[in-house]
């Protein structure tokens with residue numbers, strides 16, 4: 491046995507590396523197995539068509555397009571707004587810049603610049619100061635601003651609605667589009683009660699993921715105008731994302747929206763509980779007020795830990811997390827983490843931050 495919590499060494503008690511780790515439940519598998527399907531490249535999969543209509547309506551846009559991944563939905567979104575040789579701008583922790591393997595440059599010839607964002611929080615003045623919309627034949631023109639809500643590497647940060655509205659208004663005034671990376675827009679909606687469509691009205695295109703906290707195994711959607719979705723359908727095929735009888739996957743998304751959306755509040759409550767426990771022991775590791783949803787980022791350097799040593803130590807006690815740079819670690823709550831696992835994680839994290847490494 492290792493540590494004071496009684497977790498056998500090496501055994502996984504709580505896998506908090508990401509909310510992408512969830513496995514489909516038996517009920518979800520049942521719903522998938524019997525979904526009506528057709529060839530979606532021909533536009534004939536009834537389950538995909540139904541899911542696209544449902545999500546377009548939820549988000550208050552004209553149409554939606556099912557994609558294999560959130561990265562593809564984002565890349566389709568920016569491709570619609572930015573011509574080759576033009577640029578997108580986003581904050582310096584944005585998923586579209588940090589974790590999509592340079593896809594905008596490689597696939598679409600798009601260049602990118604970033605402004606600095608504290609914990610991923612949207613800074614409209616910084617975005618507007620960075621944008622170039624009158625560069626003529628000398629400077630690269632900015633065609634699109636990307637905003638992420640909630641913000642993954644920022645620590646599950648919910649963007650203030652007023653800031654999103656202001657970004658949309660000021661971007662449009664200068665002829666730029668806004669793409670919202672809403673992989674976890676569901677979490678923002680559940681945390682604040684702001685309707686999904688109200689957030690989505692602040693953008694020209696929005697990506698949402700079914701395979702994060704919602705617990706579906708695969709799938710994302712891009713939403714926007716009918717004309718944009720028609721173009722995106724062509725680009726999806728060109729990017730290799732045309733799928734055939736993928737209604738089986740869309741059925742998992744329908745099931746998740748019906749049964750596993752409101753429960754995101756449980757993930758938020760568990761994450762907050764652990765944040766408070768850790769902060770009570772070491773206030774410089776985390777500010778619980780900055781923990782908005784299901785993602786806990788701890789600053790472990792003040793306790794003398796490197797992120798990699800800290801993650802190794804939690805892993806030995808069955809709590810898996812992710813090292814975010816040299817000083818910060820991330821733990822993410824999801825469908826497959828219950829109260830007992832949360833209590834165990836709280837005990838392990840609190841114990842380790844209280845020890846000087």
Ligand SMILES: Cc1ncc(COP(=O)(O)O)c(C=O)c1O
Pocket residue numbers: 510558559560561562564585586638640641642671673674699701710
């Ligand atoms: C904010 C954000 N956007 C987009 C994605 C991409 O999703 P996928 O892994 O399905 O490509 C992720 C994945 O974690 C994410 O966190």
